[in-house]
Amino acid sequence: MSGTSWGRYPRPAQQHLLMLRDRAAPLPxxxxxxxxxxxxxxxxxxxxxxxxxxxxTRGLDRFIAFDPASGVLRCEAGVLLADILxxxxxxxxxxxxxxxxxxxxxxxxxxxxxxxxxxxxxxCFSEHVNGFELLRSDGSRRWCSKTENADWFAATVAxxxxxxxxxxxxxxxxxxxxxxxxxxxxxxxxxDEFFAxxxxxxxxxxxxxxxxxxxxRGAALGRGHFIRANHAAASDGPRPGRRRLxxxxxxxxxxxxxxxxxxxxxxxxxxxxxxxxxxxxHYEPYFYPLDAIADWNRIYGPxxxxxxxxxxxxxxxxxxxxxxLRRIAASGSGSFLAVLKVFGTRPSAGxxxxxxxxxxxxxxxxxxxxxxxxxxxxLDEVVAGAGGAVYPAKDARLAGERFRQYFPAWNTLExxxxxxxxxxxxxxxxx
Amino acid sequence: xRRILIIGATSxxxxxxxxxxxxxxxxxxxxxxxxxxxxxxxxxLGVRGAVRTATATLDVTDFAAHAGVIDLAERELGGLDTLLxxxxxxxxxxxxxxxxxxxxxxxxxxxxSVMALLTPVANRFAKQGFGSIAVISSVAGDxxxxxxxxxxxxxxxxxxFLSGLRQRLQKSGVNVLTIKPGFVDxxxxxDFPKGALWAKPEDVAKGIVKAIxxxxxxVYLPWFWSLIMLVIRNVPEFVFKRVKx
Numbered sequence: 320m321s322g323t324s325w326g327r328y329p330r331p332a333q334q335h336l337l338m339l340r341d342r343a344a345p346l347p348x349x350x351x352x353x354x355x356x357x358x359x360x361x362x363x364x365x366x367x368x369x370x371x372x373x374x375x376t377r378g379l380d381r382f383i384a385f386d387p388a389s390g391v392l393r394c395e396a397g398v399l400l401a402d403i404l405x406x407x408x409x410x411x412x413x414x415x416x417x418x419x420x421x422x423x424x425x426x427x428x429x430x431x432x433x434x435x436x437x438x439x440x441x442x443c444f445s446e447h448v449n450g451f452e453l454l455r456s457d458g459s460r461r462w463c464s465k466t467e468n469a470d471w472f473a474a475t476v477a478x479x480x481x482x483x484x485x486x487x488x489x490x491x492x493x494x495x496x497x498x499x500x501x502x503x504x505x506x507x508x509x510x511d512e513f514f515a516x517x518x519x520x521x522x523x524x525x526x527x528x529x530x531x532x533x534x535x536r537g538a539a540l541g542r543g544h545f546i547r548a549n550h551a552a553a554s555d556g557p558r559p560g561r562r563r564l565x566x567x568x569x570x571x572x573x574x575x576x577x578x579x580x581x582x583x584x585x586x587x588x589x590x591x592x593x594x595x596x597x598x599x600x601h602y603e604p605y606f607y608p609l610d611a612i613a614d615w616n617r618i619y620g621p622x623x624x625x626x627x628x629x630x631x632x633x634x635x636x637x638x639x640x641x642x643x644l645r646r647i648a649a650s651g652s653g654s655f656l657a658v659l660k661v662f663g664t665r666p667s668a669g670x671x672x673x674x675x676x677x678x679x680x681x682x683x684x685x686x687x688x689x690x691x692x693x694x695x696x697x698l699d700e701v702v703a704g705a706g707g708a709v710y711p712a713k714d715a716r717l718a719g720e721r722f723r724q725y726f727p728a729w730n731t732l733e734x735x736x737x738x739x740x741x742x743x744x745x746x747x748x749x750x
Numbered sequence: 751x752r753r754i755l756i757i758g759a760t761s762x763x764x765x766x767x768x769x770x771x772x773x774x775x776x777x778x779x780x781x782x783x784x785x786x787x788x789x790x791x792x793x794x795l796g797v798r799g800a801v802r803t804a805t806a807t808l809d810v811t812d813f814a815a816h817a818g819v820i821d822l823a824e825r826e827l828g829g830l831d832t833l834l835x836x837x838x839x840x841x842x843x844x845x846x847x848x849x850x851x852x853x854x855x856x857x858x859x860x861x862x863s864v865m866a867l868l869t870p871v872a873n874r875f876a877k878q879g880f881g882s883i884a885v886i887s888s889v890a891g892d893x894x895x896x897x898x899x900x901x902x903x904x905x906x907x908x909x910x911f912l913s914g915l916r917q918r919l920q921k922s923g924v925n926v927l928t929i930k931p932g933f934v935d936x937x938x939x940x941d942f943p944k945g946a947l948w949a950k951p952e953d954v955a956k957g958i959v960k961a962i963x964x965x966x967x968x969v970y971l972p973w974f975w976s977l978i979m980l981v982i983r984n985v986p987e988f989v990f991k992r993v994k995x
Contacts, residue, residue: 381793406797
């Protein structure tokens with residue numbers, strides 16, 4: 320338990336860590352402000368509380384009940400999605416929605432209302448949450464669902480932990496026929512092709528996502544790979560190795576720079592010779608390619624990195640993306656993994672839920688100080704101009720004014736905030 | 751399938767070990783002080799695959815209550831073949847130096863209660879002709895050190911007791927395992943700064959289950975503590991007494 324965030328920026332100077340281990344117990348005494356902290360996979364400072372206390376929930380990692388007939392699971396909030404997969408896949412159940420890492424807690428998945436490659440059919444994580452218990456600093460406990468304390472449900476879903484501690488939750492898993500996915504990868508040369516592929520795949524494919532070469536310029540701008548997949552009927556196949564690679568230490572400098580980026584992106588684009596390839600993939604490499612490398616965030620060196628994920632409304636999506644890609648390519652500060660996906664139209668449940676109709680782009684940038692921050696501000700101009708938004712779970716630098724523009728309903732959260740809870744992110748964007 | 755009684759079942763190492771057993775479908779009786787936490791752990795183990803779980807509350811220094819708890823476990827699980835003793839407190843050394851009451855209480859919890867529980871279970875296992883006894887002692891019991899010799903000497907008593915018990919039960923088909931964890935990141939050690947030597951309870955738990963299955967006698971967890979303690983045990987006393995450890 321380190322009390323840091325995944326981007327390793329910013330670094331909190333001082334936080335007091337308190338471990339929660341008993342879901343029935345009252346919160347331990349703390350002075351100043353507190354914030355629930357799960358597995359620390361939020362990228363910026365939404366899971367940090369510099370100068371205050373973190374209520375670490377990983378000790379709340381017990382299952383409560385699982386019905387293998389209905390797929391309804393009750394568990395404590397510190398259970399990892401990885402634990403759920405270990406329990407459920409063998410019994411024919413899978414997460415209804417999963418982000419790109421399985422090392423997040425259930426509480427964190429609710430508090431950020433995470434989404435996945437199936438957003439266009441399944442919506443956000445909270446769509447599959449029957450309810451959860453919310454424990455406040457005054458000792459009160461509420462069961463929150465879409466029908467009971469529905470206002471508290473809407474405030475706590477994507478509420479960044481600011482409304483209280485989620486102690487346990489009830490989820491509905493989805494039925495699958497095994498751990499395999501049938502995947503199809505299409506190479507595309509520009510954003511026109513991407514949008515056409517995405518629209519053509521939405522109905523028949525549960526999972527769609529694209530990787531985009533954000534070092535490409537000119538005619539190559541917007542090229543990438545589009546991957547669509549469905550759970551497969553196959554019950555067996557080559558199991559991936561369980562061996563987990565790791566980055567044992569933090570190199571003194573970021574290994575990600577302009578040179579390595581262009582080379583990687585170009586190689587990756589040409590990895591696939593033909594236009595289309597088919598494969599049967601186990602869910603681990605398909606959903607969680609980076610989880611295979613423990614502590615991969617260390618490759619960005621001691622200064623850490625910044626992730627930027629934005630969404631642009633449908634009408635502005637293509638022009639906006641082109642402008643974003645032009646600005647990124649011009650800066651020379653590209654991203655290893657630029658991920659592009661078209662969200663569906665299902666309404667998000669949380670006041671601060673990020674997903675909304677449109678195209679979402681996620682990028683990693685090594686922290687090169689001022690230059691990086693200036694680039695991200697320039698990207699914000701495009702996103703704000705298009706009426707889009709940036710994802711708080713990934714943010715470490717957004718100006719308060721921008722946040723309030725992206726989430727105009729932000730202050731309707733106010734009556735639900737726990738008066739003794741706060742976070743680095745919240746102070747930054749509201750004070 | 752094992753029928754397992756765990757004393758001190760809410761401890762982090764015991765809970766992690768119980769999950770290993772549950773995942774392969776064993777039956778477990780969990781004993782501790784806090785009924786609510788025991789119930790939460792029992793639910794969890796049930797979801798993870800335990801065929802049967804039972805719980806009982808016990809303060810280990812209530813010696814008169816020991817027999818009742820062992821009977822209950824045997825009844826609930828339909829027999830008993832494995833005992834894991836995992837309870838204990840990390841003694842505040844300064845307090846135990848200042849107060850004989852503290853010293854005696856710590857010995858009751860960490861040494862006498864362990865031996866008191868082992869005695870009737872050992873007799874039952876000897877009589878039935880099979881069984882596995884595993885007890886969490888500590889590397890601290892290998893040599894008394896100024897920083898924690900009250901805790902260490904209680905653990906030394908447990909280790910010596912287990913060594914004798916192992917010899918005695920050898921012929922009866924009962925295995926006795928002495929577990930000596932090094933530094934483990936648990937609530938018991940939450941106030942210590944953590945370095946590279948610290949292990950996670952889940953890793954120690956895997957080591958415990960493996961050692962029980964293999965019928966080992968003494969196991970250091972993680973393994974490298976056997977080397978560290980080999981050195982510490984063999985430092986000559988005239989040097990050792992001048993070192994601060």
